[in-house]
Amino acid sequence: MRIEEWWPRVDPSTQQWLINNNGDVVPPNILDQITAVAGAPTADASWVGETAPEGFFLSDEAIDWIEETANDEVSEDE
Structure with missing residues (x-):
């Protein structure tokens, strides 16, 4: 499952932690x-x-996606 799919399904507090600590363990x-x-x-x-x-x-791709999401930069077709 891609981050775009699971992101809306995790708690808002989890989303906020990932935004606040993006790139951390x-x-x-x-x-x-x-x-x-x-x-x-999985790999x-x-x-x-x-x-x-x-x-x-998280992967570099996921870190970038979270940063874009936090900054409202994710387009509708992503």
Whole structure:
């Protein structure tokens, strides 16, 4: 599932955390909320970044999309 599909299905507080902390390690409670609607992160999911010793990261594509969404830059056809 793409970020565009799961984004409206997560809690507004989760969306706000992702906007406020865009690019940071995604804490387990936020990742749990995402995976509850999007399913487990898989390597082919465009929103999945790397898992490092610090934790889970969203992909650069997802980070850019969140920034655009936060700035109301996402077009209707995206």
